[in-house]
Structures are given as structure tokens and as C-alpha cells.
Amino acid sequence: MPKRTHKWKKLPRSVSPAHRAFVLxxxxxxxVSDRTQAQISQDVYLAPTSLSNHLNGGRIPEAEHVExxxxxxxxxxxxNLRAMPCSLPLLLELxxxxxxxxxxxxxxxxxxxxxxxxxxxxxTAPSPAPKHVRRRPHRPRVRLSARHRGIPRIPAQxxxxxxxxxxxxxxxxxxxxxxxxIRALAESLSAGRSRDADIMMWSAATTLSARDVQIFVAQCRxxxxxxxxxxxxxxxxxxxxxxxxxxxxxxxxxxxxxDAGLLLAAAAQEEQT
Numbered sequence: 710m711p712k713r714t715h716k717w718k719k720l721p722r723s724v725s726p727a728h729r730a731f732v733l734x735x736x737x738x739x740x741v742s743d744r745t746q747a748q749i750s751q752d753v754y755l756a757p758t759s760l761s762n763h764l765n766g767g768r769i770p771e772a773e774h775v776e777x778x779x780x781x782x783x784x785x786x787x788x789n790l791r792a793m794p795c796s797l798p799l800l801l802e803l804x805x806x807x808x809x810x811x812x813x814x815x816x817x818x819x820x821x822x823x824x825x826x827x828x829x830x831x832x833t834a835p836s837p838a839p840k841h842v843r844r845r846p847h848r849p850r851v852r853l854s855a856r857h858r859g860i861p862r863i864p865a866q867x868x869x870x871x872x873x874x875x876x877x878x879x880x881x882x883x884x885x886x887x888x889x890x891i892r893a894l895a896e897s898l899s900a901g902r903s904r905d906a907d908i909m910m911w912s913a914a915t916t917l918s919a920r921d922v923q924i925f926v927a928q929c930r931x932x933x934x935x936x937x938x939x940x941x942x943x944x945x946x947x948x949x950x951x952x953x954x955x956x957x958x959x960x961x962x963x964x965x966x967x968d969a970g971l972l973l974a975a976a977a978q979e980e981q982t
Contacts, residue, residue, distance in 0.1 A: 732764065754915070757905075894934065914942070919959040
């Protein structure tokens with residue numbers, strides 16, 4: 710069977726060389742399969758938008774997702790008598806190198822970006838003499854007369870954030886933690902694609918770390934997807950006891966007390982059944 714090729718998008722310049730090498734190798738691995746990305750993502754328990762994001766230089770996938778993807782494509786390559794472009798240890802090593810970040814002063818961890826920064830021009834001229842600082846002229850203090858002194862002044866209202874009276878404080882999650890999966894989940898729910906939505910919620914609940922589950926639930930609450938947040942918590946309760954405790958601790962730390970209680974109650978019910 711002839712090998713099917715894909716037309717890939719050009720990676721942005723903001724992608725570091727290590728991340729670029731990992732994405733290119735991930736694309737070579739994707740070329741092994743003739744199936745659609747929706748079919749592959751369903752087997753990996755990923756949303757199609759998440760897999761597309763990984764293949765276009767977005768968020769780096771979790772290690773367990775990389776292992777699952779490699780196993781599925783390896784089995785398919787064996788059936789079609791095709792060779793794998795790399796080994797699983799090499800792919801995981803490229804992923805680990807892509808996760809390494811430089812200091813905050815470097816916008817992109819690449820030598821091209823460092824070379825693009827102009828070097829300071831050296832000069833042999835003596836340093837200029839300090840400039841004379843002009844002081845602002847003294848203004849006489851205006852005193853109020855006794856007539857105006859008795860008028861009470863209205864204090865300025867300070868913009869102090871007021872916490873919610875009851876319920877979870879979901880808006881404490883940083884704004885930059887929003888994921889494209891939340892928008893895809895909302896679109897699937899509004900379009901009636903319940904199967905796609907169930908796959909996204911199951912993948913978020915069973916594969917993400919405790920901190921990421923807490924962020925996912927908080928973003929669902931902030932987007933008005935309360936039922937989806939409840940479903941993610943219910944699915945997360947089916948994980949092992951240590952994972953459930955870690956997620957509950959992350960929810961409690963973020964002051965999502967109701968969600969933490971719902972998670973522990975669902976976990977206790979799972980143990981009884």
C-alpha cells in the first residue's frame with residue numbers, strides 16, 4: 710500500500726530547536742499511519758485538537774500520551790509492513806530536551822535568537838559628566854479656610870477584590886492557564902457531539918496531573934461548563950487512591966472546597982461499589 714503523505718504547517722519561529730526536533734520526529738511518526746487524526750486521537754484518548762496542537766508546535770504532550778501513540782502506530786506499521794522512523798527511547802529523549810527552558814531573559818531558547826540580539830557597541834570615550842538634576846520649584850501649601858475645613862471629604866474607593874460569599878473561588882486560576890481544549894469541549898457540547906466531549910473529559914480526568922486537573926476544572930467552571938466540571942471530577946475519582954488525594958489537595962489549595970468534597974465523595978462511593 711503506498712504511503713500517505715501530509716501537508717504540515719510551517720512551525721513558528723518561537724519554537725525552540727529542541728522542541729522543533731521533537732515535533733518533526735513526531736510528524737514522521739504520524740506519517741506511518743494512513744488513518745485520520747481523529748481516529749488516531751480516539752485510540753490515544755486525546756482530543757483531535759490536542760493532537761493537532763502537539764503536531765504544530767503547541768503544548769508538549771505528556772510522556773504517557775507519547776508512549777500510547779508510539780505503541781498504536783508501531784502496531785499499525787507492523788500490519789502494513791512499514792518501518793518506524795525512530796525508537797521510543799529516542800522520542801522520549803527528544804521530548805525531555807524540548808521541555809528544558811532557558812532563563813527568563815531569553816525569549817526563545819535557540820542560538821538563532823541569541824545571534825539576532827545586537828551586541829553593545831564598545832566605546833573608548835570617557836563617561837559623560839553627570840547631568841544636573843533640576844528640582845521642581847517649591848509650591849506654597851494652600852491652607853483651607855475655616856469655612857471649608859469643616860466639610861468632610863469623601864474617601865476615594867480603593868479597588869479591592871471582594872471574595873465570593875459562598876462556593877468555590879474558581880477565578881483564582883491564572884488567566885494564562887486557559888487551554889484550547891476548553892473551547893473545543895464547549896463547541897462539542899453545544900454541537901451535540903457528546904462522544905467527543907466524553908473522550909475529552911475522560912482524558913483530562915485520567916491522564917493529566919493533579920495540578921492540571923484542578924486547572925481544567927476551574928476553567929470549565931469559569932466558562933460556564935458546570936456539568937462538564939462535575940463529570941471530570943467523577944471520572945477522576947476512579948483513579949488510584951494516591952492520585953485522588955493529590956487532586957483533592959490541589960483543589961483545596963486553590964480554594965475549590967466544593968470540588969474537593971465532590972471528588973472525595975465520588976471516590977468513597979467507587980470504593981463501596
